[in-house]
Amino acid sequence: xxxxxxxxxxxxxxxxxxxxxxxxxxxxxxxxxxxxxxxxxxxxxxxxxxxxxxxxxxxxxxxxxxxxxxxxxxxxxxxxxxxxxxxxxxxxxxxxxxxxxxxxxxxxxxxxxxxxxxxxxxxxxxxxxxxxxxxxxx
Numbered sequence: 755x756x757x758x759x760x761x762x763x764x765x766x767x768x769x770x771x772x773x774x775x776x777x778x779x780x781x782x783x784x785x786x787x788x789x790x791x792x793x794x795x796x797x798x799x800x801x802x803x804x805x806x807x808x809x810x811x812x813x814x815x816x817x818x819x820x821x822x823x824x825x826x827x828x829x830x831x832x833x834x835x836x837x838x839x840x841x842x843x844x845x846x847x848x849x850x851x852x853x854x855x856x857x858x859x860x861x862x863x864x865x866x867x868x869x870x871x872x873x874x875x876x877x878x879x880x881x882x883x884x885x886x887x888x889x890x891x892x
Contacts (some may be wrong), residue, residue: 755794755797755798755821756797756821757774757797757800757819757821758800758801758803758805758815758819759800759801760815760819764815764816764818764819765818765819765820765821766818766820767820769818770817770818770819770820770850771817771818771819771850771851772817772818772819772820772850772851772852772853773820773822773845773848773850773851773852773853774797774819774820774821774822774852774853774854774855775822775824775825775838775841775842775845775852775853775854775855775865776793776794776797776821776822776823776824776825776855776856777793777824777825777834777838777854777855777856777861778790778791778792778793778794778824778826778856778857779825779826779827779828779831779834779856779857779858779860779861780857780858781828781829781830781831781834781858781860782831782858782859782860783858788857789856789857789858790857790858791857792855792856792857792858793824793855793856793857796855797821797855820850822841822845825837825838825841831860834860834861834864835860835863835864835867836864837864838854838861838863838864838865838868839863839864839865839867839868840864840868841864842854842864842865842868842869843868843871846868846869846871846872852865852868852869859882862878862880866878
């Protein structure tokens, strides 16, 4: 499934400036499983978005948005985190703007590890439905 259901001319691997990396993972959720469904749901919903941005007067999708195959590593989070880091590194080496989509918190770790190597002054803004500020669970 391609982000925005964009035509091939705006979603090819080599021509796109943006790479979207879906990570359907849900192994460390403790309640309300289903985070692994997030990337697919977002990609499906993106087909209904408006492509013209009235506020900026631009059509960002024309820079190209490639949707990578999902990083699907079931089991221990360390394996998934390493796989995500490796995949993001490969895109950053090609100077792509990388967007990682997941639903579970641990997905972020591999992406941040990869980005901090290229951007040492990186700042991370986390948007979440709740803070998850416990030092540990149970």
